[in-house]
Structure formats: C-alpha cells, structure tokens
Amino acid sequence: MTVPALSSDVVETATLCAEIARVQIRPHFRKPIGIENKEDASPVTLADRAAEQAMRDIISQNHPDHGILGEEYGQSAGQGDWTWVLDPIDGTRAFITGRPSFTTLIALLYCGRPVLSLIDQPLTGERWLGRAGAPTCFEGASFPGQVGTRACGSLAEAELSCTSPDMLIPPFDGRFASLKQKVRRTSWGGDAYGYGLLALGQIDLIAECTMKPWDWAALVPIIEGAGGFISDWQGNPLTLDSDGTVLACGSLSLQEEAVSALRASF
Known part of the structure; x- marks a missing residue:
C-alpha cells in the first residue's frame, strides 16, 4: 500500500x-x-x-x-x-x-x-x-535521551517489560511465562511510556495483550522510526483486526527469538 x-x-x-x-x-x-x-x-x-x-x-x-x-x-x-x-x-x-x-x-x-x-x-x-x-x-529538555533502540544480542541479555501481570489472562499468561523464563530481567508498569523508553534504548522488549487500537496505534511509527520492530505475538503486523497482543523489540533478531518463546506453551 x-x-x-x-x-x-x-x-x-x-x-x-x-x-x-x-x-x-x-x-x-x-x-x-x-x-x-x-x-x-x-x-x-x-x-x-x-x-x-x-x-x-x-x-x-x-x-x-x-x-x-x-x-x-x-x-x-x-x-x-x-x-x-x-x-x-x-x-x-x-x-x-x-x-x-x-x-x-x-x-x-x-x-x-x-x-x-x-x-x-x-x-x-x-x-x-x-x-x-x-x-x-x-x-525532553528535563530528561534528555538519544533516539534509537539499543543493541541486545539475545533474550538472555534482554530487559523485558509489561504494564501489569493482571492483563495476562489465559492463554496469554502461559505464553508470557515462557518468554519471561528466557530474559535477564522483567519489570512491571509503565503503560505506553515504556514503549517510549524502548525507543530511547532503555528497554529491550515489551510483550502485552488485551490491547485495544487506541493502546497500540500510536506506538507503531515511533518504535519503527527508532529502529525497532512491533507486531502481534505471532510476528504479524498490527491491524484493527489483531488479537490484542503486542510485541515490541529493539531488533529483528530479538523479535524472532521472542516470537519463538511466546509460542512455546502451545
């Protein structure tokens, strides 16, 4: 298009x-x-x-x-x-x-x-x-930052973020748990602010679900323009018909690893 x-x-x-x-x-x-x-x-x-x-x-x-x-x-x-x-x-x-x-x-x-x-x-x-x-x-005059996702070699070195464990309803909870086991650390909270931090190289990946279009639409050009990748948990582009899962990663290789991990519970 x-x-x-x-x-x-x-x-x-x-x-x-x-x-x-x-x-x-x-x-x-x-x-x-x-x-x-x-x-x-x-x-x-x-x-x-x-x-x-x-x-x-x-x-x-x-x-x-x-x-x-x-x-x-x-x-x-x-x-x-x-x-x-x-x-x-x-x-x-x-x-x-x-x-x-x-x-x-x-x-x-x-x-x-x-x-x-x-x-x-x-x-x-x-x-x-x-x-x-x-x-x-x-x-961000008060809190300056350099735009650009950071290099992260593997999930084992990655900082994972999610707004709240409460959003991880079945079957998403098991899939997220598979991803969480493979990363260095997981932090909670932040909502869309976390995606801004990913675009500044402070976070490596974010995995969330039950997201509505108004939750994710503004994230797409910002993540992509910072060198990152954003999709659903299957690695597909986000559309108005998506299933509500959102995966944002700092690199394509990290996205591929994360998608594989999110499928592990199937």
Whole structure:
C-alpha cells in the first residue's frame, strides 16, 4: 500500500492535540478528582473525557472529513481513508495514583495503517513523534535521551517489560511465562511510556495483550522510526483486526527469538 506524503498540517494538528490535552490534564494531577469505573472495570476521570473532547474538537475543525476513534467517546465516521485514534490518558491508574508515567496517545491511520503518531507526557514535557518511513523525534529538555533502540544480542541479555501481570489472562499468561523464563530481567508498569523508553534504548522488549487500537496505534511509527520492530505475538503486523497482543523489540533478531518463546506453551 502506498501511503500519501504527510502534510505539515496533520503534524501540526497532532501537536495541537497534545498541547490541548496537557491543558486539560495537568490541573487535575495529584488533586481530588472523581473516578468512575467503565464496563470493563477500568477507571475514567473528568480529565480523560475533557482531554479527548478537546482533541476531537481540534481534529473536527482542521480535518472535518477524517474519522476519529477514541477510548472515551468511540467512533465517529469520516468520509475518507484517514482516521485519528486517541487515548487521552494511557495509564489512568498511574494518573489517579499520582505517578507521572501516564501519557497521551495520538495516531493517524491511513486505510487502517498507523502513519503518524505522538506519545506525550504532559508533566515532564517528554514527547515522541513518529512518521512512517522517517526517524522518530524526541523532545525532553528535563530528561534528555538519544533516539534509537539499543543493541541486545539475545533474550538472555534482554530487559523485558509489561504494564501489569493482571492483563495476562489465559492463554496469554502461559505464553508470557515462557518468554519471561528466557530474559535477564522483567519489570512491571509503565503503560505506553515504556514503549517510549524502548525507543530511547532503555528497554529491550515489551510483550502485552488485551490491547485495544487506541493502546497500540500510536506506538507503531515511533518504535519503527527508532529502529525497532512491533507486531502481534505471532510476528504479524498490527491491524484493527489483531488479537490484542503486542510485541515490541529493539531488533529483528530479538523479535524472532521472542516470537519463538511466546509460542512455546502451545
């Protein structure tokens, strides 16, 4: 599939969305805020909803023919091949417990393929920008970092990360356990922030499951633009019909080893 060249206005829209999300989110951090549980038992706050609505307003004004898919307000159909995918606060549990590891995720899909993405941390000012076929860009004045996945020779030397063991429901728990046995160390927590760290060479691989499109769409161009690889646990490209598994690795050889390990429980 040939992807049209991205215009500067869509990059500007993504940036504006990140800025307005910061405005909506930052005043509520470590402050009393109402928390509701959604049908899947995940928490949601006023900050989540206000940030998504503000981003939707910007997109609708700048690109009225584009579709929008957001975690809080669902799908609004567009008239063409372009769809924005939004997660206003990825890591709401971190946000409501005062941990600055949550992020805002913004992605633009062309015919279902992520071609532009942004990970933004509203408090630290860290921001990753990815575009299909281009190197990932990173801004982080307070916490500088060099974009690029690090060389890791094998799973035995690898740092593995996953947001929470609670997401590893059967049959994914057994498959993850097979991978965990082969790595040097496993750390927990981080949500999408962990993928930003992988793009900076701080983590070698991440394996997660039960992921929705708004959880993974913004990760793809950023990981690939940093020299990494991202797929499902079978090694297939992520699509809107994927099974919810996500595997991000710093190198192709590491991905091949990890896919093999994740199949070991079958």
